[in-house]
Amino acid sequence: MNSDFSLAVHSLTLLTLLPDHMSSSDAIAESASVHPVRIRKVLSLLRKQGLIKSKEGTGGGFIFASNPSEITLREIYKITSGGSLQPKCPDVNNSCVVGANMKDVLCSIFLDAEDHLGEFLGQYSIEDVVKSLKQKQ
Amino acid sequence: MNSDFSLAVHSLTLLTLLPDHMSSSDAIAESASVHPVRIRKVLSLLRKQGLIKSKEGTGGGFIFASNPSEITLREIYKITSGGSLQPKCPDVNNSCVVGANMKDVLCSIFLDAEDHLGEFLGQYSIEDVVKSLKQKQ
DNA sequence: GACACTGTAACTATTATTATTACAGTTATT
DNA sequence: AATAACTGTAATAATAATAGTTACAGTGTC
Numbered sequence: 173m174n175s176d177f178s179l180a181v182h183s184l185t186l187l188t189l190l191p192d193h194m195s196s197s198d199a200i201a202e203s204a205s206v207h208p209v210r211i212r213k214v215l216s217l218l219r220k221q222g223l224i225k226s227k228e229g230t231g232g233g234f235i236f237a238s239n240p241s242e243i244t245l246r247e248i249y250k251i252t253s254g255g256s257l258q259p260k261c262p263d264v265n266n267s268c269v270v271g272a273n274m275k276d277v278l279c280s281i282f283l284d285a286e287d288h289l290g291e292f293l294g295q296y297s298i299e300d301v302v303k304s305l306k307q308k309q
Numbered sequence: 310m311n312s313d314f315s316l317a318v319h320s321l322t323l324l325t326l327l328p329d330h331m332s333s334s335d336a337i338a339e340s341a342s343v344h345p346v347r348i349r350k351v352l353s354l355l356r357k358q359g360l361i362k363s364k365e366g367t368g369g370g371f372i373f374a375s376n377p378s379e380i381t382l383r384e385i386y387k388i389t390s391g392g393s394l395q396p397k398c399p400d401v402n403n404s405c406v407v408g409a410n411m412k413d414v415l416c417s418i419f420l421d422a423e424d425h426l427g428e429f430l431g432q433y434s435i436e437d438v439v440k441s442l443k444q445k446q
Numbered sequence: 447g448a449c450a451c452t453g454t455a456a457c458t459a460t461t462a463t464t465a466t467t468a469c470a471g472t473t474a475t476t
Numbered sequence: 477a478a479t480a481a482c483t484g485t486a487a488t489a490a491t492a493a494t495a496g497t498t499a500c501a502g503t504g505t506c
Contacts, residue, residue, distance in 0.1 A: 174397060175399060178396045181411070182399075182411050185411065203402060204399050207497070209498090212454085227504080231504080259390070261312065262315065268339075269326070271319070274315070288425060293418075335482090353484070367481040397494095449504105450505085458498095462491100462493070465489080465490070475480085476477100
């Protein structure tokens with residue numbers, strides 16, 4: 173899986189922990205050791221799905237649009253990495269029974285698999301992640 | 310996920326369908342539209358785990374070591390793509406509470422997730438894949 | 447108006463994946 | 477024993493995916 177998922181979870185976790193639940197891409201980027209533009213890209217996805225809001229201009233940044241206890245890893249996975257479980261298949265080869273249909277068969281199995289993964293990830297909210305983090309300390 | 314998994318499933322499916330359950334890397338590669346060396350590499354992994362056997366020299370190739378109904382997608386996933394669900398995390402950043410522990414938290418969640426995925430994939434044997442393929446025709 | 451932000455596009459660098467080449471080792475066939 | 481058809485594997489090249497960087501327009505605050 174790519175790191176968009178991790179960055180999204182990281183960002184939301186950080187926002188949850190901050191007193192005013194708000195931060196800039198620069199600050200988040202420093203915490204996550206990545207480039208600020210990458211944070212803006214990832215959080216832009218979350219914003220488009222209504223998980224967070226952003227504010228431009230001085231004193232601006234990113235802030236929750238909903239409650240950290242209501243945002244689950246499932247939603248974040250879907251937004252940032254949906255489809256990444258799907259195994260890559262070589263080109264369909266119509267001159268071969270196996271090559272012609274393998275892609276379809278695997279796709280349908282992994283669509284199901286991704287649903288199951290979604291259910292599993294739905295168990296964990298951002299708040300749960302925050303709790304786990306606090307326990308680690 | 311990388312395509313090793315798909316190639317492994319493809320190869321085993323093809324072997325199952327062939328009358329003598331045997332084939333060379335060249336023939337499998339053509340069916341899967343990839344380079345023969347790649348097939349040899351992937352099947353080498355399966356061989357090391359005892360799923361198939363290989364025979365060098367003229368008339369050689371790959372052949373099952375066990376029954377297609379006993380090999381599940383779970384084993385194949387583990388062998389070819391185990392760990393690929395794990396989201397990439399940026400470097401641990403010890404100067405930040407979140408950055409310092411996020412990796413651990415996500416790792417443990419996704420280890421569990423991969424177990425669940427394994428259980429799901431365990432439902433499907435190569436024989437099941439073959440059946441699905443035949444239905445598609 | 448100066449400053450501190452986000453939003454995005456364009457480009458570069460890095461890393462991961464795949465293909466290709468090369469060749470040693472093995473076995474069947476003649 | 478020579479040849480041909482295989483696997484095994486390393487080394488390298490090509491391609492694709494990911495991430496970093498630069499640049500700048502737009503927005504809100506002071």
